[in-house]
Amino acid sequence: MILVEDLTYWYAPGTPLAVKALDGVSFSLAEGKFMVLAGGTGSGKTTLAQHLNGLLLPSSGRVQVGGRDTREEAFRRQLWRTVGLLWQYPERQFFEETVYREVAFALRNLGADEEYIRERVAWALRAVGLNPAEVLDLSPFALSGGMRRRVALASVLVYRPRVLVLDEPTAGLDPASREHILGLLKKLQEEEGHTVILITHRMEEAARLADWVVVLSRGRVCLQGTPREVFQNPAALKEAGLHLPFPCRLMHRLREEGLAAGTAVLTLEEAEAELERLRTRGRQH
Numbered sequence: 001m002i003l004v005e006d007l008t009y010w011y012a013p014g015t016p017l018a019v020k021a022l023d024g025v026s027f028s029l030a031e032g033k034f035m036v037l038a039g040g041t042g043s044g045k046t047t048l049a050q051h052l053n054g055l056l057l058p059s060s061g062r063v064q065v066g067g068r069d070t071r072e073e074a075f076r077r078q079l080w081r082t083v084g085l086l087w088q089y090p091e092r093q094f095f096e097e098t099v100y101r102e103v104a105f106a107l108r109n110l111g112a113d114e115e116y117i118r119e120r121v122a123w124a125l126r127a128v129g130l131n132p133a134e135v136l137d138l139s140p141f142a143l144s145g146g147m148r149r150r151v152a153l154a155s156v157l158v159y160r161p162r163v164l165v166l167d168e169p170t171a172g173l174d175p176a177s178r179e180h181i182l183g184l185l186k187k188l189q190e191e192e193g194h195t196v197i198l199i200t201h202r203m204e205e206a207a208r209l210a211d212w213v214v215v216l217s218r219g220r221v222c223l224q225g226t227p228r229e230v231f232q233n234p235a236a237l238k239e240a241g242l243h244l245p246f247p248c249r250l251m252h253r254l255r256e257e258g259l260a261a262g263t264a265v266l267t268l269e270e271a272e273a274e275l276e277r278l279r280t281r282g283r284q285h
């Protein structure tokens with residue numbers, strides 16, 4: 001579905017302000033998979049996200065979606081319909097007077113008829129855990145932070161892009177809104193077959209959700225693999241400014257203490273099972 005090959009991107013090329021934000025980035029992602037794109041601040045995550053829906057074009061290398069190059073102009077103009085991008089802090093870009101108009105915006109642009117739009121808007125609001133009857137006529141600016149983020153997500157879901165790219169969608173949210181959004185993304189992937197690319201620096205989210213993890217550091221891919229593979233390399237993660245999820249960190253720590261703890265654990269349940277295994281083995285010796 002997504003193919004990124006040797007992608008390099010310069011901001012302000014050929015000027016004294018030139019910045020190489022991406023440097024030889026390559027990865028691919030099959031349709032229906034869940035990818036986490038991780039990395040510290042300034043590592044190039046947002047720049048990469050903007051290449052996936054054609055907002056930015058490679059300085060060199062290429063980006064393909066569904067087998068077509070984002071450099072094809074006609075394809076690029078339509079690409080937003082296939083790859084829905086939820087911006088970082090999307091609620092800062094609200095401009096409509098009501099939640100209804102905000103969520104309906106993309107479908108109105110597509111010229112859909114009003115009855116269909118109303119149905120889709122109500123569906124999208126319910127999907128993000130809001131009651132349409134309660135929020136449709138409110139100003140988006142009157143909502144709490146968590147509700148605004150949900151409205152922003154609804155405004156992308158409403159036109160059903162097959163690929164969802166979400167730039168730190170849970171940043172700054174309360175735990176309940178965060179959980180709701182993550183649960184929803186997993187559900188959209190598993191039940192509706194969406195391809196999801198989630199940008200986050202929380203490795204717990206990668207452990208729970210991802211089929212594939214790509215870690216950026218200074219514009220380069222410093223690690224990629226399944227979560228289990230990536231978490232086998234705590235030194236590289238640390239170098240990239242990221243922390244291991246707690247259960248995995250615990251196992252690495254026990255190993256440092258000389259215990260034969262397996263480190264390929266993702267969840268607390270798996271950590272518990274591994275501790276139990278160590279305990280019964282300890283008794284046998």
Ligand SMILES: Nc1ncnc2c1ncn2[C@@H]1O[C@H](COP(=O)(O)OP(=O)(O)O)[C@@H](O)[C@H]1O
Binds near residue numbers: 011012021044047
């Ligand atoms: N519009 C821009 N103009 C110039 N440099 C930029 C611009 N946006 C980002 N950069 C630079 O590109 C690099 C990658 O930034 P970004 O993609 O925003 O990283 P992240 O999302 O991981 O924090 C950083 O060095 C950043 O300063």
Ligand SMILES: [Mg+2]
Binds near residue numbers: 045046047088167
């Ligand atoms: Mg960013």
